[in-house]
Amino acid sequence: MNERNRELFALIPATLLVTAGFTAIFIQREDLVSDLSLTYGAIFLGLCLAGHLVLRTFLPHADPYLFALVAVLACFGLVMLYRLDEDLAREQAQWFVVGLICFTLTIVALRRDHRVLERYRYVIALSAIVALLLPRLGSPKNGAYLAVDIGPIEFQPAELAKIAIVIFLASYLRDTRQVLVVGARRFAGITFPPLKHLGPLLAVWGTAMALLFVIQDLGSSIMFFGGFLALVYVATNRISFVVIGLTLFAIGARTLYALRPTIEGRVDAWLHPFDPVLYDKPFGGSYQLAQSVFSQADGGLFGRGFGQAIIEGDGGAAILPAAHTDFIYAVITNELGLLGACAVLLVYLLIVERGFKTAMLATDSFSKLLATGLTAVLALQVFVIVGGVTKLIPLTGVTLPFVSYGGSSIVANFILLALLLLISDRARREAQER
Amino acid sequence: MNAPILKLFGVFLALFGALAALTSWNTVLNADAYRDNALNKRGLLAEQRIGRGTIRARDGELLARSVRRGGGEAGLYERRYTGAALQFAHAIGYDYPLGIGRAGLERSRNDELIGQRNEIVSLLDELRGKRQVGDDVTTNLDPAAQRVAIGALAGRRGAVVAIEPATGKVRAMASTPGYDPRELDSERRVSQLNGDEANAPLVNRATQSGFPPGSTMKVVTAAAALDSGKFTPESIVDGSSPKQISGVPLENFGQRDFGPITLTAALTNSVNTVWAQVAERLGRKTLDDYMRRFGFYEDPPLDYPDGQLIPSGIYAERGLIEASSRSVDIGRVGIGQERLRVTPLQMAIVAATVANGGVLVAPRLTDRVVDRDGRLVEDVRTVEGSRVMKAATARALNEMMGNVVREGSGTAAALAGIDVAGKTGTAELNRRGLNQPWFIGFAPQRSPRVAVAVTIQNVQGGQGGVVAAPIAKAVMAELLR
Numbered sequence: 001m002n003e004r005n006r007e008l009f010a011l012i013p014a015t016l017l018v019t020a021g022f023t024a025i026f027i028q029r030e031d032l033v034s035d036l037s038l039t040y041g042a043i044f045l046g047l048c049l050a051g052h053l054v055l056r057t058f059l060p061h062a063d064p065y066l067f068a069l070v071a072v073l074a075c076f077g078l079v080m081l082y083r084l085d086e087d088l089a090r091e092q093a094q095w096f097v098v099g100l101i102c103f104t105l106t107i108v109a110l111r112r113d114h115r116v117l118e119r120y121r122y123v124i125a126l127s128a129i130v131a132l133l134l135p136r137l138g139s140p141k142n143g144a145y146l147a148v149d150i151g152p153i154e155f156q157p158a159e160l161a162k163i164a165i166v167i168f169l170a171s172y173l174r175d176t177r178q179v180l181v182v183g184a185r186r187f188a189g190i191t192f193p194p195l196k197h198l199g200p201l202l203a204v205w206g207t208a209m210a211l212l213f214v215i216q217d218l219g220s221s222i223m224f225f226g227g228f229l230a231l232v233y234v235a236t237n238r239i240s241f242v243v244i245g246l247t248l249f250a251i252g253a254r255t256l257y258a259l260r261p262t263i264e265g266r267v268d269a270w271l272h273p274f275d276p277v278l279y280d281k282p283f284g285g286s287y288q289l290a291q292s293v294f295s296q297a298d299g300g301l302f303g304r305g306f307g308q309a310i311i312e313g314d315g316g317a318a319i320l321p322a323a324h325t326d327f328i329y330a331v332i333t334n335e336l337g338l339l340g341a342c343a344v345l346l347v348y349l350l351i352v353e354r355g356f357k358t359a360m361l362a363t364d365s366f367s368k369l370l371a372t373g374l375t376a377v378l379a380l381q382v383f384v385i386v387g388g389v390t391k392l393i394p395l396t397g398v399t400l401p402f403v404s405y406g407g408s409s410i411v412a413n414f415i416l417l418a419l420l421l422l423i424s425d426r427a428r429r430e431a432q433e434r
Numbered sequence: 435m436n437a438p439i440l441k442l443f444g445v446f447l448a449l450f451g452a453l454a455a456l457t458s459w460n461t462v463l464n465a466d467a468y469r470d471n472a473l474n475k476r477g478l479l480a481e482q483r484i485g486r487g488t489i490r491a492r493d494g495e496l497l498a499r500s501v502r503r504g505g506g507e508a509g510l511y512e513r514r515y516t517g518a519a520l521q522f523a524h525a526i527g528y529d530y531p532l533g534i535g536r537a538g539l540e541r542s543r544n545d546e547l548i549g550q551r552n553e554i555v556s557l558l559d560e561l562r563g564k565r566q567v568g569d570d571v572t573t574n575l576d577p578a579a580q581r582v583a584i585g586a587l588a589g590r591r592g593a594v595v596a597i598e599p600a601t602g603k604v605r606a607m608a609s610t611p612g613y614d615p616r617e618l619d620s621e622r623r624v625s626q627l628n629g630d631e632a633n634a635p636l637v638n639r640a641t642q643s644g645f646p647p648g649s650t651m652k653v654v655t656a657a658a659a660l661d662s663g664k665f666t667p668e669s670i671v672d673g674s675s676p677k678q679i680s681g682v683p684l685e686n687f688g689q690r691d692f693g694p695i696t697l698t699a700a701l702t703n704s705v706n707t708v709w710a711q712v713a714e715r716l717g718r719k720t721l722d723d724y725m726r727r728f729g730f731y732e733d734p735p736l737d738y739p740d741g742q743l744i745p746s747g748i749y750a751e752r753g754l755i756e757a758s759s760r761s762v763d764i765g766r767v768g769i770g771q772e773r774l775r776v777t778p779l780q781m782a783i784v785a786a787t788v789a790n791g792g793v794l795v796a797p798r799l800t801d802r803v804v805d806r807d808g809r810l811v812e813d814v815r816t817v818e819g820s821r822v823m824k825a826a827t828a829r830a831l832n833e834m835m836g837n838v839v840r841e842g843s844g845t846a847a848a849l850a851g852i853d854v855a856g857k858t859g860t861a862e863l864n865r866r867g868l869n870q871p872w873f874i875g876f877a878p879q880r881s882p883r884v885a886v887a888v889t890i891q892n893v894q895g896g897q898g899g900v901v902a903a904p905i906a907k908a909v910m911a912e913l914l915r
Contacts (some may be wrong), residue, residue, distance in 0.1 A: 230442055233438055233442065234435055234438045234439055234442060235435070237435070237437065237438045274471060274473055276473075279473055290471075290473055290474075293460050293468055294468055294469075294471065294473075294474045294476050295476065296457065296460035296461050296465075296468075297460055297461060297464070297465040297466075297468035297469050297474075298469070298476050298477070298480075299461050300461055300462065300465060301461065301462055310476055310479055310480060319475075319476070319479075333457060333460070333461060337461060338457055338458055338461040338462055341454075341457045341461070342454050342457065345450055345453055345454055345457075348450070349446075349447070349450050352443070352446055352450075353443065356439050356440075356442065356443045359435075359439050360436045360439050360440070365435070368435050368439070369435075372435075372439055372442065376442065376446075379446045379449070379450075382450075382453075383446075383449050383450070383453065386453045386457075387449075387452070387453060387456070390453060390456035390457050390459075390460055391456065391460070392452055392453065392456045
């Protein structure tokens with residue numbers, strides 16, 4: 001069976017899942033099975049088929065599992081959102097359409113050779129930084145500068161910027177990886193990169209620090225810098241560079257921790273979520289985090305079932321805030337239990353595996369680094385938000401890719417997926433030709 | 435570059451493993467701690483969506499039920515208490531989870547009242563589309579006996595506990611002053627009740643308050659004396675007054691000098707000097723052992739919330755200390771003085787154990803739990819007891835306690851046509867005659883069907899045989915009717 005047919009078959013369970021999910025919610029709500037659940041299933045199937053046809057037309061050799069895995073996640077997200085708020089689910093479905101359009105445009109534009117991106121690397125990097133700074137013009141949300149309001153739409157530039165920065169770094173490191181290794185000096189038992197090329201790397205570190213300082217969001221900084229370190233490591237195969245980078249990041253973060261009350265508050269909330277003072281703090285306290293672990297504890301092994309989690313209390317006051325964005329993982333755990341949550345994590349892990357597999361199959365350095373970087377930032381994003389929600393690390397608000405509500409996130413992650421599939425198609429085609 | 439990519443994948447594998455581990459910790463391993471966290475109102479909210487079961491008296495009289503307020507998905511249930519619940523306030527407790535909280539049976543039987551099943555059964559029920567409904571709890575409490583007990587206490591600060599010796603069924607548990615559970619949904623009323631520290635109406639004096647037991651403690655000392663084989667009811671001990679006990683002179687009530695008398699006579703007349711000497715001769719270890727056999731030093735095994743049960747024993751400033759400690763004046767422990775503090779429930783257990791031939795049966799407020807279809811969910815009837823003393827010891831002690839009511843300090847507890855056994859107690863709270871009167875006992879003496887403990891706080895000049903014994907008599911008469 002060729003790649004696309006395999007993909008087509010893999011989409012069937014995803015579509016069945018979404019139909020079953022909606023059916024479950026209808027039964028739970030009205031004690032009846034509405035044919036609306038079938039309608040949602042059909043619409044979802046239609047969207048999946050559209051994406052599939054794009055791939056069949058332009059990227060016939062691309063990895064057969066990536067798109068199907070993303071479809072499973074998207075279906076999870078839609079069902080959860082529908083259960084939280086029907087309007088949100090409808091908007092999210094519209095965003096999927098927009099995301100698929102951007103997905104298609106990316107593929108069409110780069111179908112000949114995605115490496116043309118290298119030519120524009122400085123433009124891309126610069127626009128990413130400008131985009132990241134845009135929210136500074138507005139007012140902070142939850143203490144961080146993450147969003148710009150464009151008309152009725154709230155746009156989060158960090159989502160797209162992460163892709164742009166990965167493109168830049170992949171291209172830059174392709175050029176310099178040899179000299180970084182060859183010119184390296186050993187000093188005090190640690191291998192340091194040559195001073196001449198240290199500059200740009202320090203610049204990246206400085207940018208990450210500046211971002212942390214300017215947008216005041218630890219989550220996106222970890223994503224950017226983590227992606228950077230992953231790329232440096234893969235490009236040079238020098239663990240010492242990573243250690244140096246981590247040390248610098250830790251020093252920077254420690255300094256900022258003292259300077260910026262937002263970050264300090266997050267860490268305090270993480271360390272003492274059940275402290276009554278922090279818990280009752282009206283803003284920036286530990287209430288959200290405490291409620292997040294409570295809702296997970298409520299889920300147990302099997303979960304409460306669709307629609308059974310308590311999100312709102314008597315009179316509609318939110319018990320678990322931001323259930324549709326930052327805390328959607330807590331809702332999934334609440335309703336589907338440890339088993340459901342692990343299933344979601346497993347789907348992400350499979351996507352990561354396919355991403356790295358693509359990187360390993362790719363033949364040129366840029367494609368390898370690009371696939372690695374894109375996969376790494378996606379995985380880090382999952383780690384940052386799920387780790388925050390489960391109290392593994394201090395909580396910072398980023399979306400759960402393909403699942404959380406949010407237009408920028410959906411669009412950006414579909415572009416990321418398109419890039420991975422572009423790399424994959426080329427790599428697998430070349431492998432077959434050889 | 436493939437080797438570092440593979441290693442990088444390994445790193446992410448580990449990171450995702452950590453996420454799965456933390457999720458497991460949150461959902462399963464540490465879930466109970468999170469569920470019990472005081473900040474976590476989730477369980478309480480969820481429970482309000484469940485039709486809570488009823489609580490009924492022994493004869494089926496309704497005490498508490500739940501009423502649905504609001505319709506549809508958001509329908510919540512509210513707890514309602516009947517007028518009869520007033521007589522049962524402390525035993526059944528209350529359920530206002532988002533206000534004052536939960537107490538009494540409402541707390542200890544919460545899992546049954548909300549119909550909590552184990553996770554597998556819940557899952558199956560959910561798959562079958564069954565809504566969780568609460569089970570109904572029927573208590574062993576007798577409404578008439580409750581009324582008699584509360585009436586006899588007559589608003590004074592005190593408590594009555596009545597137990598069926600052979601089965602451990604708690605037939606009456608009253609504490610006064612009480613409260614009206616219907617009023618507890620008002621925050622103002624709650625703070626008012628909480629603020630009344632002198633009367634402490636929310637406290638169940640039967641289980642939560644430790645009082646000096648006075649001479650009722652001599653039953654424990656006598657059980658130890660006879661059962662250890664060191665004494666018989668006919669053993670002669672010098673009952674002159676005063677006597678040096680732990681280097682300090684001890685007097686009998688009214689400085690009466692009895693001379694050498696038998697233990698039977700010493701119990702009948704509640705001779706302090708005799709029982710103090712007996713306790714000294716038995717020694718700290720033996721008395722400590724028998725106190726523990728009767729259940730001192732532990733929460734009584736009642737189906738009641740841990741937070742509303744206290745252990746009986748010797749309370750030093752830093753808390754409970756063993757009767758075998760060097761600092762303890764064991765002679766005075768033997769007659770219920772020293773720093774002994776006991777609950778009425780504990781003393782009812784002592785009486786019931788003697789009545790039951792020396793076997794302690796765990797007391798039970800709950801008779802049975804049935805589901806909405808009337809099927810028995812949990813049978814909480816007689817559990818196997820533990821032997822405190824030999825049957826022969828219990829028989830002898832029964833005889834001695836019979837004498838107390840027949841011709842001694844407890845005659846006021848005597849019932850017409852029914853032999854009663856018992857022991858009075860009068861703990862002196864100060865030198866100006868402020869007393870804590872007690873009576874413990876059981877009836878009928880040959881085949882006991884009820885054992886009681888009665889005490890009242892701070893009665894000026896009040897003696898156990900005068901103040902407490904008539905209350906015990908009234909409650910026993912009602913339960914033997």
